[in-house]
Amino acid sequence: MLSWNEFLIDWVFVYGPLSIFFIGLYGLMTQKNLLKIVISIDIMDLGVNLFIVSLGYVKNGVAPIYTSKNLIFIKNFVDPLPQALVLTAIVISVAVSAFVLSLTIKIYEKYKTVDIDKLNTLED
Amino acid sequence: MVNMIILAVVFVIGAFIFQVTLSGFSRKVVARIQKRRGPTVFQNFYDIGKLLFKESSISHGFIFDFGIWMALGSTIATLLFMPVGGWALMPKYANIIVIIYLLAVGSLGMAMSAVGSGNPLASIGVSRALTQMFAYELPFVVIAVLIIYLAKSSNILKIIEYQTQNGWNLFSMPIGALVAYISLMGMLGKKPFDTPIAPAEIASGPLVEYSGKYLGFLMIQHEFATFIEVGLFVHLFMGSTSIIGFLIKYIIVYISAVMISSVMARLKIDEVVKFYWRWPLGLAILQAIITLGVRF
Amino acid sequence: MAFTIGSLIYSGSIFSVIIYLLTRFSVKLGSIFTTVLFGLYVYAIYILKDSVSISFIHLPGAYNLTFKADLFNWPFLMIGTIVLFVSALFSIHGLKSFKSAASFNFLSVLVGTSVLGVFGANDLLTLFIFWELMTWASFFLVSMGKKEARSAALFFLFMSMISAYLMIYGMFLVYNKVGSFSLDVIANNWGDLSDIRGRLFVLFVLAGLIKGGVWPVHVWLRTTHGNAPNIFSSVLSGILIKFGSFIVYLFVVFFPAFYLTTKGVSSVGAEKLSHPILAYIGAISIMIGTLSAIRQNDFKKLIAFSSVSHAGYIVLGIAFGTGSAILGGLSHIWVHALTAAGMFLSAAAVYYVTGTTNMDEMGGLVRKMPITFTTYLVAIISVAGIPPLAGFVSKWLIYQALIAKGNYLLTFIAFFGSVGSFLYVFRPLATVFLGQLPHKYDSVKEVPWSMQLSMLIVTILTIVFGVFPSFMLKPIIRIEEALSIPTVKIEGYSNIYTMLTQLDMFLVAIIFGIGFIFVTILFFLLAKSTKVEQYEQYTAGEIVQEISTTPEIYHYSKNYYRSFERVIEWAPSLEEYYRIAARHISRFYDILDGIIFKSGIPMYVWFITITILVLLLIRW
Amino acid sequence: MVKNPVLLIALPLIIGFFTAFISPFIKKGYSIIAIFTAAITTILSSLLFSNSGTDLITYPIGGWSTKYGIYLISNIQISGLLVLVNFIAFLALIYYSIKERDLGSELGYSLGFILSIAAVNGLILTGDLFNMFVFIELLSIGGYILATHKGGYYSAFKYVVLSSIGGLFFLIGVISIYNVTGLLSLLYIPKTESFHNLPAIFLIVLSVIWVIGLSGESELFPLNMWVGSVYKNTSTSAVVFFASVLSVGGIYAIIKLLSLIFNNGYAAIYRYIYALGLITLFIGEAVAFKQKDAKKMLGYSSIAQAGLIISLVALSIKSSLNIDLYSSAIFQLINNIIAKALVLFGLGVIGYSGFNKLKGVGKERREVALLLTIGTLSLAGMPGFAGFWSKFYIVKSLVSNGEIVFLVVFLFSALFEVYYLLRLSQIILFEPQEEEVSLEIPSIVEYVILTMLAAVILYIGFYPNVIYNLICKVGLIGG
Structure with a gap:
């Protein structure tokens, strides 16, 4: 019988984010609409970010904070670095999303379509 | 040196008289075959003389003349390298390759002169003549090279010497002799290989524009060339050291x-090529294989 | 004045820019300058004859370009510079109506330096660098030609690059083994290279065959020669394809023989130097070149295929391995350099006045261009191997060697090529120079003096080398003696002795001359002939003016050997197979482009995914 | 003077933000700021170059230990590459300011250029994995902006999608290695015990993920599908950036990862990457051969070169840090970006890139066409030009290592490369003109740019060892 902890680590923290990632990938492989492609990328972003956050998980972990009152070194600190990294990654993905959405608008303005098949014939 | 020059002059004149007489005789032979009486034996002398001293003749420009000089001049030059029996004017240089190629200069000169006349029939004739040459040379070369190899020399005198020691090549390689004989027919332009001349078809081809002394020169050239070609065959296959023997064999080959x-009909030019490259060439290679197989 | 190859190359590269600027200023001046430069090359190489000099161009760093002029490469340098000089002389007037004359002269000088660099190289690196220099310079030169020249140049480039890449691989193979590019070092260590010798041989000889235009890699010659600028064709066929022969000479004769000689072998026999497969490749090349040349309708393409056939003679001679065969093969390089130059220059002269090289459209030009005609006539007599011209000597030497060894098949093919060459060389003579002169060429004149002069030089050299073959053979015999290859004896200027027989070219020429003069005198003693107009012909009773309104109709030039072509029509064309292969490669590349790059984003993602899966799942 | 290379990254960023802030007050002259930035980074990198030696020097930032903190690494090879990249960026910006300033918003694109410079410098210099990720993303964002310069929005879209996927892969790799070693420092990860205990399959997956993650920027297969259309549909200055600046960042990042992290004996890894590089080389040359647009063609040629370089580096590490192979790869990288920049500038000066429009323009723009031909000849590896020597050294190292398969693939693709490059010159110089094209008269500055690059190519062509010896002396970073 799977313990709750193993279930959490394996299925929620690893396979969960990965499956979200693959859903995004599936979207990229199948969708022909630019907006849907943008959404697929965002889904992939989400999956990766969740994966990063989940790697920092430590069972019964506490916040990795030293204060002047609490100078004791505690073994089950949660790793703070992935959380710091994920912030950067999220910022970047937001920026990219914004950019790519504006590109989509521009493309629509220029070609009056967001369908990939049509765009391929219009611009190569 | 003076001796050499006298000998050369005698040789050329002798060859001329012999061959022209013989071709006159051959006209009689043909006539008899065709149940005619035929002209006199000396008819060819009359013809040449008449043509040479004719008052009027037509020239088509410098190349037309130049080609004639080149044709006859180089044929005479070739003749000087040609041995007769065991005798040769320049024994050291009686080289078969030189003779074959020098003879080509004569043909080239004649072809140039003929085409230089500007008559398309002449051009057609020349193109056929060159094609025919390409056809008959190949089987001939295979056999000639075989003989050169056996005699270990391309000097004709050495080849004759080889035959006096080992018997005639005619007997040691009969297929080769047959091939060379067929090639000889092509060289001489005798039927069925008279496609380049084809009087009824292209009005004698290369000769169409010639008259007077031009035609006379070309007739002389033709007689000399015949002498060289038939002579080569005799030397290669029936080599003998005496001049009389040579002449007898020569007469036999030529008349035959x-x-x-005289009983053949003309082939088309592509038939000529196909014929030579199918039968004589095949037989020549067969002969080469047989001879080499026997030797090794 | 001390010349070295290095200093000549320096001067060439500096003058190339000056000549470019001069030609921009005045075409004639630039070409004269080029001619003077190449004339200087000829002179310098001539006085370098008996010197063994090694010169350097220092590249900063580990590699130097080293050059030598010694008896082993002198003949190549000599003939190369002569052809360069002659075609530069031709270009003084020949470039008049040429659009990019400045670039032409600039690149010509680069090609000139590359000739010095390749033939004068003392190490493989130098050889390779100048080889590639020649490739790109001549690529641009060929591009300047006719309409189809651009694609022809690209094909030429492609084939040249294949040969260059084969060479660069071989070059480093040998470098890894002996630690040097130097030819002498390689030759001295030739015996220790046994494990890579086979590979080296294939790489370099194949490279040489491609460049030399030998079957089955001759396919670039037709289009390249046919479409290159006319003046450059003479250089291309005269020298540049001899680069290939030079490489073959190095690897088939020079290295093994030099090694054996340094080992103290007193006589290097044919068994050590003979390469039967290569000899047969040369023989096939003779046949293919001859038969293809007969079928050409374009003056220059015909000469191109004759080059294929003659490259075959050269390879056959060199690869056959006996002293007489190598002598014949190497001297054929001289012969063909001159005759190819003569033929291409006369083609260029014809093009200069008529603006075409299509043989159908011409005729009777001998009336207008006697010098050009003479050049062509002498060149073809030499090409066909007819005495008393140079072509006979080299071919005769090859025949002697083949007969002496009793190789029937090769002898037969060698004769085949020779007899066949009568056919194809006669076709331009008949259709371009002889026959009826069309009205459109009524006003043409003989080409200007510089072109006449350059053609005369070629003609005279061909005759001199034929009548006095020792000028041509002695330098090559010196090579063979230095390599202890038993060779033929030569006495005086013209008497050649081989195992089988002897030949005196001067005597042949004299007798030929006597016969000719005798007949000529006789001709003039007889009654004078009347000269008639070109139309006055025998027409079987028709009146010329009625049946032919133009001379073109009365000139037999189209399908000259149609009846013969019918006999060989069934033969497949190698060129066609190459074209099919190229089309397949091209289509495959199109498919790659279409699948990978032209598809949309979903396909891209599929590709990415598949790539990752393939990379991860295949256990390497 | 200033020895810390951090200014190479910080200064462009600071200038960029500053420019953005002052944009409400000044309306023009942003391109001058961009030129100014590139000039400063060029000078700074030359200073760094003159001060650096062959040893790898670490420059910690903020006083942190290099094991845990952010730091930069540099030696004479890295700084030399920086000089070159910044210099070409400088030339491209000059070209931008005189010719293409009005193509789009001057502010936006100037910022894009400045951002790209910062990102490339950062990517080449950084010694830290997460920083590397940030710079990759920054580089991509700079690239996204540049890709839209001439309104090629759809091609930019492709680029964004592919690059984002690459970035995600890279991030997954970074976080995985952090999870097992607890470090992000390139120099220290291989020294940890936990790294040594990692199963081989983990390292293989990791290396594949990283290389594929970086393949978007370095133009390697499989994320390089954007290259052709972006090259075709953007401005000359932006294309020069892509070909000679941004791709260098990507390629050098891969080189750093390979040589610093995986440098001791995981032969399997190198087989993958080597194969990937060879496939890229072959496909790139094959597809470039078929193009009818010069810029697109050069784009695919860049792909092929990236594949070649990565293959060589992978091979050099596989055959126990072979300096020859590595040096020839770096030499090829340098020669390639210079020559490619020259050809692209030349095309920009002419103003067209479709073959049908390029036909015969050399007759009117003779000097430009000749200078451009120097570029194509160098790319084709003809003697007298820089490219010959890199090809020479590549073949030399391949033969001496017995890599015949590689050699055959390389030479086979090089055949087609020579063909299409010289065909470009041929079209420009010799083809008869078919369409009427209106050509602008080039300014003297444009000639100066072209001449400068051509002179560099010729100089290297005659004195290859000046640069090659330097590359050889350093050898592999971390080697």
Whole structure:
């Protein structure tokens, strides 16, 4: 019988984010609409970010904070670095999303379509 | 040196008289085959003389003349390298390759002169003549090279010497002799290989524009060339050291060729090529294989 | 004045820019300058004859370009510079109506330096660098030609690059083994290279065959020669394809023989130097070149295929391995350099006045261009191997060697090529120079003096080398003696002795001359002939003016050997197979482009995914 | 003077933000700021170059230990590459300011250029994995902006999608290695015990993920599908950036990862990457051969070169840090970006890139066409030009290592490369003109740019060892 902890680590923290990632990938492989492609990328972003956050998980972990009152070194600190990294990654993905959405608008303005098949014939 | 020059002059004149007489004789032979009486034996002398001293003749420009000089001049030059029996004017240089190629200069000169006349029939004739040459040279070369190899020399005198020691090549390689004989027919332009001349078709081809002394020169050239070609065959296959023997064999070969040709009909030029490259060439290679197989 | 190859190359590269600027200023001046430069090359190489000099161009760093002029490469340098000089002389007037004359002269000088660099190289690196220099310079030169020249140049480039890449691989193979590019070092260590010798041989000889235009890699010659600028064709066929022969000479004769000689072998026999497969490749090349040349309708393409056939003679001679065969093969390089130059220059002269090289459209030009005609006539007599011209000597030497060894098949093919060459060389003579002169060429004149002069030089050299073959053979015999290859004896200027027989070219020429003069005198003693107009012909009773309104109709030039072509029509064309292969490669590349790059984003993602899966799942 | 290379990254960023802030007050002259930035980074990198030696020097930032903190690494090879990249960026910006300033918003694109410079410098210099990720993303964002310069929005879209996927892969790799070693420092990860205990399959997956993650920027297969259309549909200055600046960042990042992290004996890894590089080389040359647009063609040629370089580096590490192979790869990288920049500038000066429009323009723009031909000849590896020597050294190292398969693939693709490059010159110089094209008269500055690059190519062509010896002396970073 799977313990709750193993279930959490394996299925929620690893396979969960990965499956979200693959859903995004599936979207990229199948969708022909630019907006849907943008959404697929965002889904992939989400999956990766969740994966990063989940790697920092430590069972019964506490916040990795030293204060002047609490100078004791505690073994089950949660790793703070992935959380710091994920912030950067999220910022970047937001920026990219914004950019790519504006590109989509521009493309629509220029070609009056967001369908990939049509765009391929219009611009190569 | 003076001796050499006298000998050369005598040789050329002798060859001329002999061959022209013989071709006159051959006309008689043909006539008899065709149940005619035929002209006199000396008819060819009359013809040449008449043509040479004719008052009027037509020239088509410098190349037309130049080609004639080149044709006759180089044929005479070739003749000087040609041995007769065991005798040769320049024994050291009686080289078969030189003779074959020098003879080509004569043909080239004649072809140039003929095409230089500007008559398309002449051009057609020349193109056929060159094609025919390409056809008959190949089987001939295979056999000639075989003989050169056996004699270990391309000097004709050495080849004759080889035959006096080992017997005639005619007997040691009969297929080769047959091939060379067929090639000889082509060289001489006898029927069925008279496609380049084809009087009824292209009005004698290369000769169409010639008259007077031009035609006379070309007739002389033709007689000399015949002498060289038939002579080569005799030397290669029936080599003998005496001049008289040579002349007898020569007469036999030449007259037989004339006789055969008088009962033949003309082939088309692509048939000529196909024929030579199918039968004589194949037989020549067969002969080469047989001879080499026997030797090794 | 001390010349070295290095200093000549320096001067060439500096003058190339000056000549470019001069030609921009005045075409004639630039070409004269080029001619003077190449004339200087000829002179310098001539006085370098008996010197063994090694010169350097220092590249900063580990590699130097080293050059030598010694008896082993002198003949190549000599003939190369002569052809360069002659075609530069031709270009003084020949470039008049040429659009990019400045670039032409600039690149010509680069090609000139590359000739010095390749033939004068003392190490493989130098050889390779100048080889590639020649490739790109001549690529641009060929591009300047006719309409189809651009694609022809690209094909030429492609084939040249294949040969260059084969060479660069071989070059480093040998470098890894002996630690040097130097030819002497390689030759001295030739015996220790046994494990890579086979590979080296294939790489370099194949490279040489491609460049030399030998079957089955001759396919670039037709289009390249046919479409290159006319003046450059003579250089291309005269020298540049001899680069290939030079490489073959190095690897088939020079290295093994030099090694054996340094080992103290007193006589290097044919068994050590003979390469039967290569000899047969040369023989096939003779046949293919001859038969293809007969079928050409374009003056220059015909000469191109004759080059294929003659490259075959050269390879056959060199690869056959006996002293007489190598002598014949190497001297054929001289012969063909001159005759190819003569033929191409006369083609260029014809093009200069008529603006075409299509043989159908011409005729009777001998009336207008006697010098050009003479050049062509002498060149073809030499090409066909007819005495008393140079072509006979080299071919005769090859025949002697083949007959002496009793190789029937090769002898037969060698004769085949020779007899066949009568056919194809006669076709331009008949259709371009002889026959009826069309009205459109009524006003043409003989080409200007510089072109006449350059053609005369070629003609005279061909005759001199034929009548006095020792000028041509002695330098090559010196090579063979230095390599202890038993060779033929030569006495005086013209008497050649081989195992089988002897030949005196001067005597042949004299007798030929006597016969000719005798007949000519006789001709003039007889009654004078009347000269008639070109139309006055025998027409079987028709009146010329009625049946032919133009001379073109009365000139037999189209399908000259149609009846013969019918006999060989069934033969497949190698060129066609190459074209099919190229089309397949091209289509495959199109498919790659279409699948990978032209598809949309979903396909891209599929590709990415598949790539990752393939990379991860295949256990390497 | 200033020895810390951090200014190479910080200064462009600071200038960029500053420019953005002052944009409400000044309306023009942003391109001058961009040129100014590139000039400063060029000078700074030359200073760094003159001060650096062959040893790898670490420059910690903020006083942190290099094991845990952010730091930069540099030696004479890295700084030399920086000089070159910044210099070409400088030339491209000059070209931008005189010719293409009005193509789009001057502010936006100037910022894009400045951002790209910062990102490339950062990517080449950084010694830290997460920083590397940030710079990759920054580089991509700079690239996204540049890709839209001439309104090629759809091609930019492709680029964004592919690059984002690459970035995600890279991030997954970074976080995985952090999870097992607890470090992000390139120099220290291989020294940890936990790294040594990692199963081989983990390292293989990791290396594949990283290389594929970086393949978007370095133009390697499989994320390089954007290259052709972006090259075709953007401005000359932006294309020069892509070909000679941004791709260098990507390629050098891969080189750093390979040589610093995986440098001791995981032969399997190198087989993958080597194969990937060879496939890229072959496909790139094959597809470039078929193009009818010069810029697109050069784009695919860049792909092929990236594949070649990565293959060589992978091979050099596989055959126990072979300096020859590595040096020839770096030499090829340098020669390639210079020559490619020259050809692209030349095309920009002419103003067209479709073959049908380029036909015969050399007759009117003779000097430009000749200078451009120097570029194509160098790319084709003809003697007298820089490219010959890199090809020479590549073949030399391949033969001496017995890599015949590689050699055959390389030479086979090089055949087609020579063909299409010289065909470009041929079209420009010799083809008869078919369409009427209106050509602008080039300014003297444009000639100066072209001449400068051509002179560099010729100089290297005659004195290859000046640069090659330097590359050889350093050898592999971390080697």
